[in-house]
Each structure stands twice: as C-alpha cells, then as structure tokens.
Amino acid sequence: MSEQTGGAADGTAYLAAIGTALPGEAVTNAVLAKTLGVNEEWIEVFIGTRTRHFARDLNTGEIRHSLADLCAQAAERALAEPGVDASEVDFVVMGTATPDTLMPATVNHVADALGLDQVPTFQLQSGCAGAVQALATARSMIASGEYRTGLVIGGDVCSKHLDVKRDLKDAAPSDLVNFVLFGDGAGAAVVTDRPVGRRVALRRVLNRFTGLGSKPGQVIEWFGLADRYDDRQALREDYKAIEERVPVMATEILWELLGELDWDADDLTYLLPPQLSGRMTKKITEELDVPGATEISCVADTGNNGNALPFLQIEKLFEKMATGEKALAVAVESSKWIKAGFALEKV
Structure with a gap:
C-alpha cells in the first residue's frame, strides 16, 4: 500500500x-x-x-x-x-x-x-x-x-x-x-493520481439516476429461503421499453458530457457506445451520429456481460489510442434508468 x-x-x-x-x-x-x-x-x-x-x-x-x-x-x-x-x-x-x-x-x-x-x-x-x-x-x-x-x-x-x-x-x-x-x-x-503506465486521463464521469416515476426496464430477483419456491421469474426484461428509451438517453448523455467538457463532437477520435447487443449497439451508434469518431464495440463477440463491458471497450481503445486523442463512453442502465458515461484523453 x-x-x-x-x-x-x-x-x-x-x-x-x-x-x-x-x-x-x-x-x-x-x-x-x-x-x-x-x-x-x-x-x-x-x-x-x-x-x-x-x-x-x-x-x-x-x-x-x-x-x-x-x-x-x-x-x-x-x-x-x-x-x-x-x-x-x-x-x-x-x-x-x-x-x-x-x-x-x-x-x-x-x-x-x-x-x-x-x-x-x-x-x-x-x-x-x-x-x-x-x-x-x-x-x-x-x-x-x-x-x-x-x-x-x-x-x-x-x-x-x-x-x-x-x-x-x-x-x-x-x-x-x-x-x-x-x-x-x-x-x-x-x-x-499521476500519469503513469497507459497515461490516460479520466476527464469526466457521469452517473445520474433518471428513473423517477418510471417502471423498471429490467428486474433481477433475489430469492431467500422464505420465497425461493414462488413463481416469480428470476430475470425479467421489458425489451420494448429498452429499445425505445436507451437510444434517446444515450444521445442525451453524449451531448451532456460534451457540454460539461466544452468539447465538440469533432474533437472525439473514439466513441464507446452502449453495449446492449450487436443489433441495439449498431442502432444506437447510428443515432448518436458522430461520424468522425471510430466506434469501439465488443458486445457482438462477448455478449452483454454487464459491468465487464466498459473495461473490454477500454482495452480495445488502448490498442489504438495515441497521445492527444480523446474518447467518450456512453452507458445506460435500464433497470431503473441510469445515465452514465465517461471521457478519456491520452496525455
């Protein structure tokens, strides 16, 4: 330590x-x-x-x-x-x-x-x-x-x-x-706290609950001894709600982060879009519309493995990222609708 x-x-x-x-x-x-x-x-x-x-x-x-x-x-x-x-x-x-x-x-x-x-x-x-x-x-x-x-x-x-x-x-x-x-x-x-190793600055992190009054898009149950045998599904997902809301939220996250950083979309060399599925990621990336940024995605090959995804994207990003280049990541949690994302710059 x-x-x-x-x-x-x-x-x-x-x-x-x-x-x-x-x-x-x-x-x-x-x-x-x-x-x-x-x-x-x-x-x-x-x-x-x-x-x-x-x-x-x-x-x-x-x-x-x-x-x-x-x-x-x-x-x-x-x-x-x-x-x-x-x-x-x-x-x-x-x-x-x-x-x-x-x-x-x-x-x-x-x-x-x-x-x-x-x-x-x-x-x-x-x-x-x-x-x-x-x-x-x-x-x-x-x-x-x-x-x-x-x-x-x-x-x-x-x-x-x-x-x-x-x-x-x-x-x-x-x-x-x-x-x-x-x-x-x-x-x-x-x-x-200092630029060593990969030397990538974490310029901004966004994490905001935005699900007030909204039904969950996904529910994962926890079963204790008293209720493990009831007929609840362990995992439920409202895929229609996710399909409708996530692209909209992703666009809001992108522009909110850019505004907080005083960056333009043209400043981005790389975009790390939400990794829901191969199909949904493609749809969201098209709606984000940052043609000058190279997409960094992995979900089509790894499946949606939740909290591993940003690190898998960052690993691919680090293979390409050069000094002075900027990247922005967008993540959406549909369980109770959370906006998330972060911005990186290699120094």
Whole structure:
C-alpha cells in the first residue's frame, strides 16, 4: 500500500493499466441454439450477437469460474502491466449486478485472491452503470488527495440465470432474450493520481439516476429461503421499453458530457457506445451520429456481460489510442434508468 500523501494537484485521475477476463471458449449462436432448442437465425437477426462466454458448462451446468475468479484474473492482468505495482494499491472498488454471495461481498474475495490487506474495499450493486459508478467513486477518492492508487473492477456472471434444462419451445420472445443476450466476464483498471503506465486521463464521469416515476426496464430477483419456491421469474426484461428509451438517453448523455467538457463532437477520435447487443449497439451508434469518431464495440463477440463491458471497450481503445486523442463512453442502465458515461484523453 502506498503512502497516502497528496493526490493529483488538479484532482485528475488517470487510467494506468487495464485487464480483462472471459471464461472458456466462445459459444457460437449455432451451439447456443442447439443447446437451448431455439432458432439460430432469430438470435442473429433479433439480437445481432455472434458469440459469448459462459462461466458455467453449457451442457452440465457445472460452475467453472466464479465472479471472484474472473475479477481476480482481470485485476492480476491489469496489475502486471508496466508502470504498475500491486503494493501501491490503496483501495478497491467493484461494480456488479451478480455477486457470488450477498455476504461476504465478492470484492473481498477478490482482494484476498490478490493478496491485498488493510485497504478499503467497496462493492456497488448495479447493472450496466456499475462499472462507471466504480470509476466515479475511484476518481473522487483520488481527487480527495488521501489516496494515490486504486483498483477499479467490474464484472458479471449472468449465466447463473441460464437454465439449460428448461423447455423453451413455448417461451415468449421477451423471455428468450434473456437466454441469448448475455455472457460472462470481468475487467479491471488501475487508477492513479499521476500519469503513469497507459497515461490516460479520466476527464469526466457521469452517473445520474433518471428513473423517477418510471417502471423498471429490467428486474433481477433475489430469492431467500422464505420465497425461493414462488413463481416469480428470476430475470425479467421489458425489451420494448429498452429499445425505445436507451437510444434517446444515450444521445442525451453524449451531448451532456460534451457540454460539461466544452468539447465538440469533432474533437472525439473514439466513441464507446452502449453495449446492449450487436443489433441495439449498431442502432444506437447510428443515432448518436458522430461520424468522425471510430466506434469501439465488443458486445457482438462477448455478449452483454454487464459491468465487464466498459473495461473490454477500454482495452480495445488502448490498442489504438495515441497521445492527444480523446474518447467518450456512453452507458445506460435500464433497470431503473441510469445515465452514465465517461471521457478519456491520452496525455
């Protein structure tokens, strides 16, 4: 753990390193369709995602990787990058919608696996905005001047809701979506108070609840001993509401962030759009209409693995980003409608 003496003079936080982890081999639409007994063409046309990765064996249901396993792998890869030392980590913040257990918090299993001790840990319970909320928390901690280096993690294991034994022949399309849309994965970033390693400044983070009076677009139930056998669906999604609202919210996020930064759309070299599905991401990117920016997307190959997605996008971004270039990421959480996003600049 580094000495907690002074953060960045201007409160800027920097992304120094990135790491990701995807479990097992990629599962194609053909394999998924055969296993679930659904139409492969429907997956390709309606969802637009080609492959995804699962922490469970698709045939037996056996758990091969826990969320803690994947997050620790991603963090180890980030901490192994040049310019980063695990002994300097002052805190850990993690965002997830699918923790391994309610207690202990999964973040503490991850810290244990990394050999970290005597550091503050935080776990934020959230969907697609959780990773952004974790970045916002880390940025605030760095700006406080009390901490110099933090580890930010995001990940989800959505396959815990994938019942391969269920007969889906009569399932409604709205129900089938949940079986073909999601995947599993994790990502991690090292955040510092100084430009080291990748030297990418985190210029802005947006995180705002905007769902006052609105019905949830997605619900994931938690079942205790008293109610685990009732007839509630574990996972419900209002795909029509998501399809209608997310593109509008994404456009609002883009222009709100640009306005706060005093950037023009032409200043952007890269755009990281919301990663709902291959089809939805394409639609949203077209509506965002930033033709001068290169799109950085991954969902068509990874599936929607929730809080891992921003890190997977950042990893691809870092392969391309040059000094002086700017990038803007947009994320929308449909569970209760949260606007999120962040802006990056390589220095």
